[in-house]
Amino acid sequence: MTQHTSHSANPRPAGAACDVVSSQLQAYLAGTLSPEESARLEWHAASCEVCEQELDAASTRPVAFSPALPPSLRGSTLDAVQTHRRGAAWYTRWRTREGIGLGLAAAAVLVIAVSVRDRGAAGGDRPAGAETTVHAPEAGEQNFSHEVVLMAGAQAATEFSALDAALAELEVALTVTPDDADLRRFRSTIRTRRDELEQRVRNAAL
């Protein structure tokens, strides 16, 4: 196995070497490596400057087309295509006026059936198969986000006041006994609670 000289001092998992990276690069980009192999490759690339550059360069290249099929495979593939075409000959026969009429009628029945099903089950405003489309309300996308954060802030206003008042009391107490471990612990707790509450208000709409 070849090893590039610019490897860092990081330990390397077994089997992770530069020639392995080279040989698996296309499979990695195509997403056909196993999770373990991918992880091993990524780990190696992260610790090897040359492989990292190779990976970066390959990632930005257009995906290469598959090489020409070998003759044996080519023959069987062409046979399969012919079989598929013969199977599709019914379509040619149906390209008559009667066929088009019957086809339109069947399509209309299908559309009505799908529409009725969707209205009954899901509100009727989504096409069939809508499950495959996710409208993810990610951060900032929802229209009510601003209102939610305001609402959360308003709900938490009294809590922030209580936290600040408690913190002020402890600061005063600590001026008298600055080395009091208990007081410092109380103060630390309150600061943590305050940070967490701020975080919750900020994240209320995410």
Add this chain to the structure above:
Amino acid sequence: MMWRLCFGAAALYALLIGTAPVMAQGTPLERGFSASPDVALRIYLPKGRLRVSTWSRDSVHVRGTVGASGTYFGGGTPAHVKFGVEPRTPGDTRLPDADWVVQVPPQARLWIKQVEGDLEVTGLQGELEAYTVGGRMVVRQVTGQTTLESIDAPVTVEAARGDLRIRGSKGAVALRDVNAVLSVGTVSGTVTVTGGRPDGRIETIGGAVGVEGPELRDAELEVQTHSGTITLRVDPRRAPKMELSTRAGAPTGAPLTGQTRFGRLVARSFKGAILVQSLPQ
């Protein structure tokens, strides 16, 4: 002419009255997703009711209604599923609402986001993360890692095992028969612990804390408040070793010190009172 107008108005009124309950109930929804046993689920339901339970099937099932201002979205793979409601009209500032019953595999990993939600989760053995501002959270018989965060919503947890992390503010937290590694924090919300074997830490600022009849053998429960009153009600025959301190004066009530073999109970307050009571024999 006049009677026709009257008749028309009456018919319209009857139609509106007749359809009003249907509109108020929302649009029916039923969806299913194939799911792996430990499917990761993300559910967005800003407003409304969400009841989650488990079943022994390799799928996730959603049934219920979607409110008038909301519309359903959803999708994913068997390993990851995401669904919820979003505003039907862009720019609509109303919270989209729904009322759903969701069934998931027991080992599912749930992430639930609400704003004004009424959430109930029962029987989950996987992970649960739930966030809300207001509303209500009730979690029962969960055994995995559970994280519940709210600002104003009261949180109730019953018969939980595993790891339990709760962050509240104003809302009260009630724990019943919780046998879990615990981390609870509120600001002014009260915390009550009844029974169970809570092992961990409870912190409030102004919220009162009540602990009643915990079984702390091989466990340690630490309670800390800034100004909230701490009330400990223990069985004198099985009282855990208690370490109590407050700058508001000496703890009051029953003079119990307890024994280490029944666990440790540490209560500490800056200026809140600490009261110890014996449970009736």
